[in-house]
Amino acid sequence: MKVNLEKGVRFRVFAGYFTSQGEASRFSKEKQLRSCLVQKTPYSAQVGTYAHDEEELHRKIQSLKKLDCSPYTIVDRDGKCRLYVGAFITPAGAEEQRQELASRGVESRMVKR
Numbered sequence: 120m121k122v123n124l125e126k127g128v129r130f131r132v133f134a135g136y137f138t139s140q141g142e143a144s145r146f147s148k149e150k151q152l153r154s155c156l157v158q159k160t161p162y163s164a165q166v167g168t169y170a171h172d173e174e175e176l177h178r179k180i181q182s183l184k185k186l187d188c189s190p191y192t193i194v195d196r197d198g199k200c201r202l203y204v205g206a207f208i209t210p211a212g213a214e215e216q217r218q219e220l221a222s223r224g225v226e227s228r229m230v231k232r
Contacts, residue, residue, distance in 0.1 A: 123215075136193050160206035162213035164220055164227040166190065169200045176200060186223055193232065203232070 134150075137143040143157045166183065169176040176192070179202060183190040188204045195201060204227065205216040213229040220227045 136191075158208060160208055161231050162207040162210050163203040163205050163230060163232055164213055164216040165230040166202045166204060166220070166225060166227045169202065170198070176202065183225070186225070188220075188225075203230075 134146065137146065140157060140159065147155045147157055167176075167179060180190050183204060190202055190204050192200050192202050204220060205213060207213045207216065210229060210231070217227050217229045
């Protein structure tokens, strides 16, 4: 995902959802990801929540991919599947993502995961 930083444009790779910094660091080492910076990215644009409609979730994921987005899901403890785009360090980054999605006709909201 393209991220505009003060240092310039960077590309962020979202490799998964980890429960701790240590778990993410171990993953990075196991995969031999050189020059990898593990950071907490708690903010995102939440596109929707799906409890039982896997078909609708799949359709939404496909529509986001057609827009060159990289959607991902996280299943909560209550079994609900939450659909996100983006992973950001700051709320401002997630809000920018939300606005970009809105300009493309996709409703979402900025959330802290």
